[in-house]
Amino acid sequence: MLERIAAARRRRASAAIDNEARSLKPAGTRLVVLEPVLEDLHAMGSNPMARDRAERVIATARETAARAVRSLSLDASLSPASAG
Numbered sequence: 237m238l239e240r241i242a243a244a245r246r247r248r249a250s251a252a253i254d255n256e257a258r259s260l261k262p263a264g265t266r267l268v269v270l271e272p273v274l275e276d277l278h279a280m281g282s283n284p285m286a287r288d289r290a291e292r293v294i295a296t297a298r299e300t301a302a303r304a305v306r307s308l309s310l311d312a313s314l315s316p317a318s319a320g
Contacts, residue, residue: 238282
C-alpha cells in the first residue's frame with residue numbers, strides 16, 4: 237500500500253515538473269530535469285523523508301546526479317550545436 241502511495245506522489249510531482257518545463261519552452265528556455273533513477277528510488281523506499289534513510293538517500297542522489305551531469309556533458313560535447 238505504501239509503495240502505491242509513494243508511486244502516486246512521484247507521478248504527481250513528475251507531472252508538475254513536466255507542466256512547468258512545457259511552460260518554459262515557448263520562451264526558448266533550455267532546461268535539464270534530473271529525476272530519481274531506480275537506485276535513488278530504492279534508497280528512498282516508500283518514504284523519501286524517512287530520517288533513518290537520509291544519509292543513504294543523499295549519498296545515492298549525489299552519485300546518480302553526478303553520473304547524469306557527466307553524461308549530459310559528454311552528450312553536449314558531441315552535439316552539432318557545441319561544435320561552433
